[in-house]
Amino acid sequence: MSYSQQTRRNRALSSVSTLLLSFLLCISKPSNAQSSSPVFACDVAGNPSLAGFGFCNTGLKAEARVTDLIGRLTLEEKIGFLVSNASGVSRLGIPYYNWWSEALHGVSSVGRGSDFSGLVRGATSFPQVILTAASFNISLFQAIGKVVSTEARAMHNVGQAGLTFWSPNVNIFRDPRWGRGQETPGEDPTLTSKYAVAYVKGLQETDGGDPNRLKVAACCKHYTAYDLDEWKDVSRFTFNAVVNQQDMYDTFQPPFKSCVVDGNVASVMCSYNKVNGKPTCADPDLLSGVIRGQWKLNGYIVSDCDSVEFMYTRQHYTNTPEEAVAKSMLAGLDLNCDHYAGQHAMEAVKTGLVNESAIDNALSNNFATLMRLGFFDGDPKNQPYGNLGPKDVCTAENQELAREAARQGIVLLKNSPGSLPFSPSAIKTLAVIGPNAHDVNQTMIGNYHGEPCKYTTPLQGLTQTVSATYSPGCSKVACTEADINSATALAASADAVVLVMGLDQTIEREDLDRVNLNLPGKQQELVTEVARAAKGPVVLVIMSGGGFDITFAKNDEKITSIMWVGYPGEAGGLAIADVIFGRHNPSGRLPMTWYPQTYVEKVPMSNMNMRPDEANGYPGRTHRFYAGETVYAFGDGISYSKFSHRLVKATRHLSLRLDESHVCQSSECQSLDAVGPHCESVVEVHVEVSNVGDREGSHTVLMFTSPPAVHRSPIKNLVGFEKVGLGKSEEVTVRFKVDVCKDLSVVDETGKMKVALGEHVLHVGSLKHSLTISI
Known part of the structure; x- marks a missing residue:
């Protein structure tokens, strides 16, 4: 979302005039992040006259308080609360408030609501989301949140953060070239949905569990079918995502529905792009109809930054700025990130494009959210979490969790006998090579980051265990020249080699999609030549958000191990060393498919279809629909130990109960609507998991189902997953409860959920079980 807006502004700040203007703006409207005390309304202790205002009366219900507040505002004052830089009303004791804070994988400095210039100089920087998702550990997702x-909250209490955080990103990582795929939990709707719910609960839920209170307010973004930034000549700001109803409700919508329905998220952000010809932020069906109507959002809907403006200036969807503001508000938008509604809403009212009651409705959603956060309850130091402060940021426990999250997410993709884990006593000389091995530009924390508490590079992490020599090999990840001679000489003299290669934010990020799946620059040549020269085992460590075609390395016997480490966060160097030296047994699984380069050569990134089309050779997308060759598949990942699965309990046949008047009682049906008494059916599947290897470790248990071939159903669906820890020779029973209408349903061609009748095949590892559903 707004990371690009900030980048554009940074470029603009090169002019002296803009610098002066920004300086004047900062003087006239200081950011709450620059304050040494929290920003809040209803400071009754400091101004007793405020006690007479109903909206400051904590004894009243939130709805009554919101109504009282709106009734006291002039139209001009109301409009000041429609934008992310809310102007405040001094006569009512309401200060300026900036809605825009970010917390994708830690408190971020992106946005204007949070910064690190005060008492708190850093915050725990967890792994980028794609790596955390690779842990397949729901409790970890929530613990991080x-x-x-x-x-x-601790930063808010010293004036360095807001209360509304526009995270997480729950878009589907549909195409491996997408620069923002690193921000997401991957390509699968089930994984993404479960991550979204857990992280939102971690952010929002108070210790007392009161649903009417929020610890901070989360925001699920970017709604919807948004997964292209800048690819070739296609821009997210003007892209029209043509999506059929089947793909919409089968792939793109489920994470957002889970956010709202199961996570009770406080906000949803609509995206820049159009969907089937309409800007998402101006589509009443998507906003008022689905988010607010069907899913019953308890919170506010916010635009991506500048998206309302772009409806007029770039998409030419409206004829005037006022019309853009009016259409978005009438569609259900409550808050405009940036300035456009503030500039043009008054004229929109005057010309009859929108009436004041629509503004009141938007403000009621915005204010109700701030009420739940305690913004109108006076000094937060006198509220729950008021005791939090700098001492609660970057604690040893928080930093250890960042290290553990990286360890759990790291995916071991290849491991030849005699390679990993290394024994420190056997490695007298270790060669560490690669542009990401000792990157001091904080590549490991990805985008939407803040200031990390500490930062340990892979080189630094490895040298805490053994002595190492280092050569970057490439001066940057996209090097046009490689220092192969120095690197090969180093490799030839060492007992083992660790190559740390991959990408950084110059190759994949917001506003920048890839055009191929190859290692950039001269990296492949460097890897191949170092492996050829090495006398000992060679470990290839890939740091990236998206996958690669590294078939050359997979098939090279001299490259004995391959690890994918995502962007592993502030403790990434320590976590990588923990895995390489066997202090942690890897258990991560790939949350996305790694395709061969030939895939992207024949698949335009702008084609939104998930299902294959044999007529034109379109192969489909993700593990659910793509049946072609892969480099590595969704769910791939190996361990230093071995695990076996045995089916303990499972139903072979399930007969669904239907009303006597049901149409399928008298005619043959391939599927049933996923509503009705038959939806009470739950199937229990118990799988015994045994550690038959020689070391303890965690194991990621993934359960898939292959539904009957009706309604162009997926090849397989991820039903559920669980992370279990097992000692040597230990076994545990994993119990899955399979909800027939939720877990065994498919989406038909019109977007409706259906229970497919016939044989469903359940998979856990190599274990398969057939479940027949009939009526």
Whole structure:
């Protein structure tokens, strides 16, 4: 979302005139992040006259308080609350408030609501989301969210953070070239949905569990079918995503629905792009109809930054700025990130494009959210979490969780006998090579980052265990020249080699999509030549958000191990060393498919279809629909130990109960609507998991189902997953509860959920079980 807006502004700041203007603006409207005390309304202790205002009366219900507040505002004052830089009303004791804070994988400095210039100089920087998702550990997702919200509240209490955080990103990582795929939990709707719910709960839920209170307010973005930034000549600001109803409700919508329905998220952000010809932020069906109507959002809907403006200036969807503001508000938008509504809403009212009641409705959603956060309850130091402060940020426990999250996410993709884990006593000389091995530009923390508490590079992490020599090999990840001679000489003299290669934010990020799946620059040549020269085992460590075609390395016997480490966060160097030296047994699994380069050569990134089309050779997308060759598949990942699965309990046949008047009682049906008494059916599947290897470790248990071939159903669906820890020779029973209408349903061609009748095949590892559903 707004990371690009900030980048554009940074470029503009090169002019002296803009610098002066920004300086004047900062004087006239100081950011709450620059304050040494929190920003809040209803400071009754400091101004007793405020006690007479109903909206400051904590004894009243939130709805009554919101109504009282709106009734006291002039139209001009109301409009000041429609934008992210809310102007405040001094006569009512309401200060300026900036809605825009970020917390994708830690409190971020992106946005204007948070910064690190005060008492708090850093916050825990967890792995970028794609790596955390690779842990397939729901409790970890929520634990990270809880730490982030604690640090956010602590920063808010000293005036360095807001209360509204526009995270997480729950878009589907549909195409491996997408620069923002690193921000997401991957390509699968089930994984993404479960991550979204857990992280939102970690951010929002209070210790007392009161649903009417929020620790901080989360925001699920970018709604919807948004997964292209800048690819060739296609821009997200003007892109029209043509999406059929089947793909919409089968792939793109489920994470957002889970956010709202199961996570009770406080906000949803609509995206820049159009969907089937309409800007998402101006589509009443998507906003008022689905988010607010069907899913019953308890919160506010915010635009991506400048998206309302772009409806007029770039998409030419409206004829005037006022019309853009009016259409978005009438569609259900409550808050405009940036300035456009503030500039043009008054004229929109005057010309009859929108009436004041629509503004009141938007403000009621915005203010109700701030009420739940305690913004109108006076000094937060006298509220729950008021005791939090700098001492609660970057604690040893929080930093250890960042290290553990990286360890759990790291995916071991290849491991030849005699390679990993290394024994420190056997490695007298270690060669560490690669542009990401000792990057001091903080590549490991990805985008939407803040200031990390500490930062340990892979080289630094490895040298805490053994002595190492280092050569970058490439001066940057996209090097046009490689220092192969120095690197090969180093490799030839060492007992083992660790190559740390991959990408950084110059190759994949917001506003920048890739055009191929190859290692950039001269990296492949460097890797191949170093492996050829090495006398000992060679470990290739890939740091990236998206996958690669590294078939050359997979098939090279001299490259004995391959690890994918995502962007592993502030403790990434320590976590990588923990895995390489066997202090941690890897258990991460790939949350996205790694395709061969030939895939992207024949698949335009702008084609939104998920299902294959044999007529034109379109192969489909993600593990659910793509049946072609892969370099590595969704769910791939190996361990230093071995695990076996045995089916303990499972139903073979399930007969669904239907009303006597049901149409399928008298005619043959391939599927049933996923509503009705038959939806009470739940199937229990128990799988015994045994550690038959020689070391303890965690194991990621993934359960898939292959549904009957009706309604162009997926090849397989991820039903559920669980992370279990097992000692040597230990076994545990993993119990899955399979909800027939939720877990065994498919989406038909019109976007409706259906229970497919016939044989469903359940998979856990190599274990398969057939379940027949009939009526």
